[in-house]
Amino acid sequence: MKTLFLSAFLLGAIATSAQNSITLNADKGKDSINRNIYGHFAEHLGHCIYGGFYVGDNNTKIPNKDGVRLDVIDALKKLKVPVLRWPGGCFADTYHWRDGVGPKDKRPSMLNIWWGNVKEDNSFGSNEFLNMCELLGAEPYLSGNVGSGTPQELSDWVKYTSHPNGSSPMTDLREQFGRKTPWRVKFWGLGNEAWGCGGNMKADWYANVYRQYATFMTNWSNTDRLYRIASGASDADYHWTETLMKELPAAMYDAVALHHYSVIDWGKKGPATNFTEQQYFITMQRALLMEELVTKHSAIMDKYDPQKKKALIVDEWGGWYDVEPGTNGAFLFQQNTMRDAMIAGANLNIFNNHCDRVKMANLAQIINVLQAVILTKEEKMILTPTYHVMEMFNVHQDALMLPLTVISANYILGKDTLKAVNASASKDKMGVTHISLVNIDPNKQQEVTINVNGASYKSVTGRILKSDKMQNFNSFENPNKIVPVAYTDAKLEGNKLTVKLPATSVVVLELK
């Protein structure tokens, strides 16, 4: 009798753990998903800028505008890149913006000490970057040099880029260097990783330094205000966030940052393509940790800012592996597989679901570095699986987040488990609802039942990104191996939707 009861109990438990069910609360939306969650990051590192965005003013082989590749701009426009962070990263705290403006033959060179000690000739500077953002239709986010610069230098950069004509020697310089009107840069980072490459500061020391620098950064009008972002914590350094929230006067900042990379082990990162399932599992563990990090950093912020006036900005995130064999170790060039699609989908779902606090995120990095959306080789360019996920998910930009309750089956490897399915949903300005679903399980299809509360839909369509192996990637020889296709495995019956998610797939549904 006892055995029978136990078996029935166990069977019940197995059956329950194998089911996925989602409740969509379609009438409970209150926060919108800031489009800047779909932001990017470009550093003077390897071939992100040089060779990636910029191929030189006199290049006749690769179509360009003022040296900026047009194939790249075209692809990024389709992605709807809302904001682009520049010039670093670690590079930012060594960068002196004055070296990168004016006639190019007069610009001094420097050594890029963080990224391979290569010569930086400053041919791509503020004017080139800000003009490129205009071409792209993206807002610039400038990372100021706090580690080795001066408050004067940062304050001058604000004036050079944003203040009205004729208001200071800096704005005269801007006119002299060919720019007739200000660009008006809103987003400013005060240093990068101040606890590390940005100066190895302690939290309370950085808080003081921040206050000093922020004091001299002035708005350019009463209505257009600077948005100042404090260099944030690494991973679970909650003390850092707590110190900033306690020590920074509310009027002096708008956001604190957070950096978290999905890396297996900093000493042994593993290959970008030919990885094992064990390596995949750990990468996904790291990626899904973002949920806990965002929740706990937000909880600290809630104590000091219960009305959520200050934002958490995840201005560096993504997968980090060993560089491709035969490439410069300091250039961080890595291929991009379905594993990266899983990281992207899972992290974007987390950011969407936390959009009450997370107002911007910047994938590291946009071209040829780390989890890039674009890879280039001379005149060739390819779009990675991560690009396709960002493109599929961009329907969530500025849409109203609809809360979901997700019960997921487990993805099991040995004794360890992870939730197989993650999701987020939103309603756009036209009243169309989108649900993005990710199945990280590389071995099993997951069937998901979605119960809709508070709305009724007549039709469902969708797109899917999948491939038969999670190690698969797009290459210069086979650039379209992984591309999104129409998804036809969703069934809508009344207020119940059933979907089948193949192993390691990303699906975005459209409900009308």
Ligand code: AHR
């Ligand atoms: O994205 C590469 C580097 O990672 C950045 O320069 C730095 O901020 C981080 O440590």
